[in-house]
Amino acid sequence: MATLPLISDEAASAEVLAVFADIRATRGTDYINNFWRALANDPALLRATWDRLKQVMGPGALDPLVKEMLYIAVSTANGCDYCIHSHTAAAKAKGMSAAQHGELLAVIGMAMQTNGLVSAMQVEVDDAFRV
Numbered sequence: 001m002a003t004l005p006l007i008s009d010e011a012a013s014a015e016v017l018a019v020f021a022d023i024r025a026t027r028g029t030d031y032i033n034n035f036w037r038a039l040a041n042d043p044a045l046l047r048a049t050w051d052r053l054k055q056v057m058g059p060g061a062l063d064p065l066v067k068e069m070l071y072i073a074v075s076t077a078n079g080c081d082y083c084i085h086s087h088t089a090a091a092k093a094k095g096m097s098a099a100q101h102g103e104l105l106a107v108i109g110m111a112m113q114t115n116g117l118v119s120a121m122q123v124e125v126d127d128a129f130r131v
Contacts, residue, residue, distance in 0.1 A: 007040035015043040019050050026054060035082065065094040073108050 007016060009032075019040075020032050039046040057067055068091035075083035088101070096104075 002034065002038050004038050004041045006034055006037035008037070012040060013043060016040045016046060019043070019046050022054075023050060033086065035086070065091060065096055068094055069096065069100075069104050072104060073111075076108050077112070 009017065009020065012020065020036070023032055023036060024030055036046065036050070039049055057064070057071075060067075062070075068087050071087040072084060072091060075087060088096075091101070
């Protein structure tokens with residue numbers, strides 16, 4: 001259960017409705033998900049978060065599917081169930097195949113295992129790897 005009420009369109013301020021309209025137009029949908037509806041309790045935070053997300057996840061050097069897959073990986077590392085589900089759905093909508101999803105999960109699992117091992121062993125970073 002959310003710790004804040006989810007703001008409906010009927011209860012939203014004009015400022016919130018403007019962000020919701022931008023989300024709908026950008027995503028080509030009428031649906032506003034619960035994350036945005038919870039953020040709508042703070043219209044300034046809603047606007048700032050949406051603007052930043054729109055920029056980061058928008059067109060760039062990385063393919064949109066790659067961005068969604070990265071979001072899944074980071075969300076897994078951070079234990080964010082909501083983001084794992086929402087960005088897996090977004091990645092599938094952008095064409096992620098079952099094989100790609102399986103391989104992504106294998107990479108996430110491998111990275112978590114080796115990260116844990118190297119952290120536990122406190123292995124010094126090789127000079128050749130330092131950037």
